[in-house]
Amino acid sequence: MASETGISVEFYSSGYCTAHERIVDPVNGKGACKFYAVWALFQVPGIGWVMFDTGYGPSFWEATQKFPARFYRWATPVFLKENESAKKILETKGIAPSDIKYIIISHFHADHIGGLRDFPETSFICSKSANQQVKGKKGFGAVSKGILHGLLPEDYEKRLFYIDGFADRVEVNASGITVYRLFGQEELQLILLPGHARGMLGFILQNDHRHMLYGTDASWFYSCYDQGILPNQVVRIFFDSWNDFQITQMKIRAYENAHPEASILFTHCPETLKYLDHAV
Numbered sequence: 001m002a003s004e005t006g007i008s009v010e011f012y013s014s015g016y017c018t019a020h021e022r023i024v025d026p027v028n029g030k031g032a033c034k035f036y037a038v039w040a041l042f043q044v045p046g047i048g049w050v051m052f053d054t055g056y057g058p059s060f061w062e063a064t065q066k067f068p069a070r071f072y073r074w075a076t077p078v079f080l081k082e083n084e085s086a087k088k089i090l091e092t093k094g095i096a097p098s099d100i101k102y103i104i105i106s107h108f109h110a111d112h113i114g115g116l117r118d119f120p121e122t123s124f125i126c127s128k129s130a131n132q133q134v135k136g137k138k139g140f141g142a143v144s145k146g147i148l149h150g151l152l153p154e155d156y157e158k159r160l161f162y163i164d165g166f167a168d169r170v171e172v173n174a175s176g177i178t179v180y181r182l183f184g185q186e187e188l189q190l191i192l193l194p195g196h197a198r199g200m201l202g203f204i205l206q207n208d209h210r211h212m213l214y215g216t217d218a219s220w221f222y223s224c225y226d227q228g229i230l231p232n233q234v235v236r237i238f239f240d241s242w243n244d245f246q247i248t249q250m251k252i253r254a255y256e257n258a259h260p261e262a263s264i265l266f267t268h269c270p271e272t273l274k275y276l277d278h279a280v
């Protein structure tokens with residue numbers, strides 16, 4: 001998916017967890033399902049390599065060794081081979097951790113930030129509200145919201161930029177989605193998708209080659225979002241705001257209606273696996 005003049009994007013996955021499909025799709029779910037931890041790699045002219053999330057990473061095992069974090073492992077059994085971490089995948093492409101200029105953190109769930117500790121020189125970008133929630137929750141309160149502090153590098157806040165201030169400009173698009181322009185270019189916008197997690201980010205990439213809205217975890221399956229099927233009630237406790245989750249889906253729907261040519265992708269959706277450049 002290389003672009004000759006603009007931003008290129010490639011998708012990879014680092015590990016997966018298993019859960020019953022009925023949790024995600026109470027109507028059509030059948031059996032156990034794999035939820036791949038997809039992340040994206042951008043090459044941004046004038047900036048360099050930028051990642052969007054990292055998938056799971058080896059620090060997951062250490063971070064979930066003790067209680068209450070151990071509950072996280074029980075709730076979502078994780079599978080990650082050593083050569084599947086973002087760091088190892090990048091190595092096969094000749095990209096060193098220090099070559100990654102920024103990692104955009106969509107939200108602080110383990111399947112999105114599990115690799116952060118492998119990038120000791122990289123700067124991070126997230127929304128202010130996402131990090132404020134991380135700082136405000138401790139112990140089981142944090143784990144119940146999917147936050148594992150052990151995955152965060154000790155100095156991560158020193159390397160952290162809030163998109164709210166980092167962006168070149170912030171606006172609300174015609175679909176009601178808050179969009180952030182960054183890196184002095186127009187092709188890539190970060191978008192605010194609250195609900196599943198506080199201050200969650202996704203992105204819109206629009207150039208001559210591709211128009212996509214990457215909705216992160218605003219839905220797990222495109223089919224559910226498309227048919228208006230909401231996840232099982234059991235996940236409500238782990239979501240930040242059920243109301244915002246539904247409003248965010250309505251805004252994505254408005255965007256898709258206005259831009260029927262755009263691909264709507266979600267991190268863990270089986271449809272997204274078709275975009276992976278790395279075999280899974």
Ligand SMILES: [Zn+2]
Pocket residue numbers: 107109146196197217
């Ligand atoms: Zn999540």
